[in-house]
Amino acid sequence: MKIRLLSICLSFACFVHAQQNLTVEKIMQDPKWIGTSPSNVFWSTDSKKVYFDWNPDKNISDSVYSYLIGPQLITKVSFLESQMLVSRNNGVYNTSRTLLLYTHHGDIFLQDLKSGNITRITQTEETESNPGFLQKDEWVVYLRNQNLYAWSIKSGVTRQLTNFVKSTENAPAHLSSDKNHQEPWLQQQQLELMQVLKERKHKKEQRDAFTALNKEVDTLKDIVIGEKRLQNIQISPDGRYVTYRLYQPPANSKNTIVPEYVTESGFTAAIPGRTKVGAPMGKYEFFVFDKSRDSVYQVLTDSIPGITDLPDYVKDYPSKYANKKPVPRAVYVNGPYWNEAGTYAIVDIRSQDNKDRWLMQLDAATGKLKLIDRQRDEAWIGGPGVGYGARLGWINDALFYFQSEATGYAHLYTYNTLTQTKNALTSGKYEVQDLVLSKNKDFFYLLTNEEHPGKQNWYRIKTDGSKKEKITSMTGGYDVSLSPDEKWIAYRYSYINKPWELYVQENAPGKQPVQVTFKSMSDAFKAYPWKxxxxxxxxxxxxxxxxxxxxxxxxxxxxxxxxxxxxxxxxxxxxxxxxxxxxxxxxxxxxxxxxxxxxxxxxxxxxxxxxxxxxxxxxxxxxxxxxxxxxxxxxxxxxxxxxxxxxxxxxxxxxxxxxxxxxxxxxxxxxxxxxxxxxxxxxxxxxxxxxxxxxxxxxxxxxxxxxxxxxxxxxxxxxxxxxxxxxxxxxxxxxxxxxxxxxxxxxxxxxxxxxxxxxxxxxxxxxxxxxxxxxxxxxxxxxxxxx
Missing domain, CATH: 3.40.50.1820 (Alpha/Beta hydrolase fold, catalytic domain)
Incomplete structure (x- = not known):
């Protein structure tokens, strides 16, 4: 018996020793040999379950699994159910968080979170998207075919709110992307020479004027956009203002192709590629449609502070820029970000050379802009929460929050629209890498690297910048998902030589995490002592x-x-x-x-x-x-x-x-x-x-x-x-x-x-x-x- 046990131990030792000899073939095989880590973590609306993608059975692809907080049960979710769960996770809540609005397979659904009842708002072959609540949560607004529609929660009535049209006939002058002197001159010449053309034009103008004066009250205004691309359609909380962006692609921008030589057909295929740096840039314009006045006007950016500033590098090219007249730089406008009452709107404006970011208050009634904060970087605007995917919003109807690298590190700031003052909530030689505002607007939850550039932790801080508390405690990296009731956090955590696993923890300082998954390292992977x-x-x-x-x-x-x-x-x-x-x-x-x-x-x-x-x-x-x-x-x-x-x-x-x-x-x-x-x-x-x-x-x-x-x-x-x-x-x-x-x-x-x-x-x-x-x-x- 002892001899047999000894031989087993020796065999195991040989096995472990064999596993410790790394080869390129071993480490570069299908990554499933390492193990399986969870990803895409999110919560159920009642905060009782955590959902995540996982593949413990080494299938071709991951599946969605659920973890029930109380009994600590892990269950595989069916494919169809998982699709619905993902749709709901991407939904939006009303102010009281009693209703959830979401898109599923191109239709809009409304769920009563208390009763669980679901109302299907649309059922069409067309795609509806970007749902939201409007007018004190009494209406649901959504996009269909690049137009806004509203559905009354109380009556079930649907209204079309906008009517964007591509027609260029009688298009406003601002839709002409390039100034063309020849065509207007020829048109004027025709009218001067041809009496019949002149008379017909006059009759059409009279007919249009009569129609405008006698229009039905429910007739929608045609908003002509020509051949420009419509982007970023939004509506104010009170339903009065519709804002949108028009994009005119460059006329002479050459794209690359990528040849694909090994194909099923046996013929070389050409994959459409991108442009190369320096290719002509498109033009952006930003507009407000005031529904109460039935009028459309452009928000002009040619006089915002520093719009004509040249970058410092031009000093290296004195002959090229010495006598160059300053001209407004091209910009694009993101937002607006409305407060809940709909009394203030802030836009995030970026220069196309990405050297300036302006946060500006928009007076939607006039289209005028007022500077809140200008961030200038002679290199380029960037950093966590500052560059792409900027994090900003409202704490209350007067207090706006945003991130800035003003001190050299990405930190959290507020701006008070009443006192017109800025306040830094965080500071130091570290970065705020992620943030979430609590639903009661009393706290921010932050992910920062303040203890060490290579260590992350989750914190809670009051919205006035006081009482900062650390919630997580393990050394490593975190990918945190906050539960809807904010009592829990689920997070992927990993260490230098240990891949990601899922943990659940009460969202408060001093609480112990519970490890949910244990499959990130296979036996074969663990057999080697990774450094x-x-x-x-x-x-x-x-x-x-x-x-x-x-x-x-x-x-x-x-x-x-x-x-x-x-x-x-x-x-x-x-x-x-x-x-x-x-x-x-x-x-x-x-x-x-x-x-x-x-x-x-x-x-x-x-x-x-x-x-x-x-x-x-x-x-x-x-x-x-x-x-x-x-x-x-x-x-x-x-x-x-x-x-x-x-x-x-x-x-x-x-x-x-x-x-x-x-x-x-x-x-x-x-x-x-x-x-x-x-x-x-x-x-x-x-x-x-x-x-x-x-x-x-x-x-x-x-x-x-x-x-x-x-x-x-x-x-x-x-x-x-x-x-x-x-x-x-x-x-x-x-x-x-x-x-x-x-x-x-x-x-x-x-x-x-x-x-x-x-x-x-x-x-x-x-x-x-x-x-x-x-x-x-x-x-x-x-x-x-x-x-």
Whole structure:
């Protein structure tokens, strides 16, 4: 018996030992081998159940599961029920939170939360969307075919509120996107020459005037929009004002295509692509329709404070801008954001060059604007709750809240419309990364990184900025969902070497969380002792401290070679205490450390989580301070970790791929080898939204593009380069790799290779592709850094 037990133990030990030998094939297989983590967490309307996507059975895709708070039961939800639950989760409540309004399969539904009764408001083949409550919650308003309709909760009567029409006949002058002097002149000439035309025009004008005077009271005003695109239709709480935005696409904007070579048909297909940075921009206009006066007027933005300000970079082009007359910059208007009473409306106006954000009070009766707050950034407006997906709204009918980077970090502010004063609710060298206003408007719930840039926690703070309390307590990262009654929070939580699990906790300080799921790590995954890299800071040459993760090998395995991993996305954080979205790279870094490499992963300049100055550290020079940070990291490895300066490699994807190219092209004496995955090789060929923020436009700031594009420095390649790129990449096009290939050929370089992946987009999905790519990376480092 003892012998048999011993043999079992030995067998298990061998099994565990076998599991600890990482290979590229193992870590790059279908991620289901790791385990399953919950996602898309939300609550039932009665706050008794938590719903989440999960896949404990390793099916093709996730299913929706529910967790019942009391008995702590997990149950799989049917597909049809899950669709309805998701629809209700995206619904809106009335003021008293007794009714829930939602869209399901293109129709509008109203649920009485006390009785559970559901009223189907629409049942049509057309799609109804964007439901909301109107006129003290007595009406339901929604969109159909880009027109507003209202349904009376009391009587069941439906009214059409707007009638937008495409016709350009007799269209207002503002609908003409380009001034054309020829056509009006020809029209006037015709009327002067042709008496019959003149008489017919006069008769039509008289008929239109008569019709206008004798119009039925329930006849809707035609709001002519021409061929412009209608956007952002909203209505004031009292139903009087309808606001909307018109967009005129550019006339001469050329789109790219992405060839798809491996298709079912056997023929090459062309995937429609995007424009390139600097392509002509469309024009936006913002209008108010006053229903009580049956009138439409444009909200003019050509005189808002600073609208003609030129950016600082123009000083580098004195001949181009010396005598240029200031003109109003193009803007687009978001909102309005109405208070509950409908007495105040605030709009969020952004300049198209993204250097200004104006919060302005809109007088809907006149279309006039009044400045509340101007945020100017000579780089670009951004940061949590400030850039895209801005968080703002009303605490009460007088107090408005918003976020700003005025201090250099994204913080929470209020503006009092009565006293016209601003107040900072939070402050310090940290970011408010998420926020929720309590339903009684007494508290904000905040997710911040105030304890450490790489640690998050959930807080409660009064709306006057007092009595701040920390609710969560574990070190790591949180993705929090607040229950409708605000008594509970459900959150995904993870740690550096532990993937996401679901927890439920009472929404108050000092309460203990209950772990709901336990499937994020499979037995095979747990068999390996995944490293917990140490988080450190590295001194940069300009005096800043750069946060880094370091993976150190066992002392007897250290080979005095090092690899630096560069995260992608530019504005992204990877040096933190939660499970990385780069989980494959995390596992690969473990493999490298097992082989004796020292691995470093830094949050270089432009990474998120560190405030405005860090975020904009690459403005007008990608491959400047961000590369310097990596050079300083290499010096740290040499001086502090005993790494051979001639045996340092670098790799990364997307922005990390771009950085790898710049490192090898501009710092060839620092980096011996590099793997550039799906890299941008020339920023003039990337998209507008991302690139123009950082480098402006190629024809307005050619200096920035000249010094930021790797293709311009390819002659500096001395060491070993691997390029890997998906051929159907609709983000960073394969054309980038092709153009760089031609440049390297013409330069006579022979120490590089290109690995194309015919069926992969920007983010690879096939395990075979991941495996091939990382086997090549490992071979590159083993062949160049270990010799």
């Amino acid at each position: 917990e890299p140490l988080i450190i800071t590295i001194p940069a040459s300009d005096g800043e401290q750069v946060y880094a993760r370091i993976y150190e090998p066992a002392g007897d395995k250290k080979n005095n070679a090092a690899v630096i991993f560069v995260h992608g996305a530019g504005y992204l954080q990877n040096v933190h205490y939660w499970w990385s979205q780069y989980f494959r790279e995390y596992m690969f870094n473990n493999l490298l450390a097992d082989k004796g490499y020292t691995v470093l992963d830094i949050d270089y300049r432009a990474s998120s989580g560190y405030g405005r100055n860090w975020r904009t550290g690459i403005y007008r020079f990608m491959g400047g301070k961000d590369i310097d940070d990596h050079v300083d990291a290499a010096k740290f490895l040499v001086n502090q970790k005993g790494i051979d300066p001639g045996r340092i490699g670098i790799y990364g994807g997307s922005y990390g791929g771009f950085m790898t190219l710049m490192a090898l092209f501009t710092k060839p004496d620092v980096f011996k080898a590099g793997a550039a995955l799906r890299p941008v090789t020339d920023w003039a060929h990337y998209n507008h939204g991302y690139t123009s923020n950082i480098l402006n436009e190629p024809f307005t700031d050619s200096i920035a593009y000249a010094r930021s594009s790797p293709i311009n420095f390819a002659s500096g390649l001395k060491n070993h380069l691997l390029i890997c790129h998906g051929m159907v990449d609709v983000n960073v096009h394969f054309q980038d790799a092709v153009r760089l290939t031609q440049r390297l050929i013409e330069l006579g370089k022979d120490n590089w290779e290109l690995a194309p992946y015919p069926m992969e987009d920007h983010g690879f999905v096939e395990p075979s592709s991941w495996t091939d790519e990382y086997k090549r990376i490992l071979k590159l480092f083993d062949n160049t850094l270990l010799k």
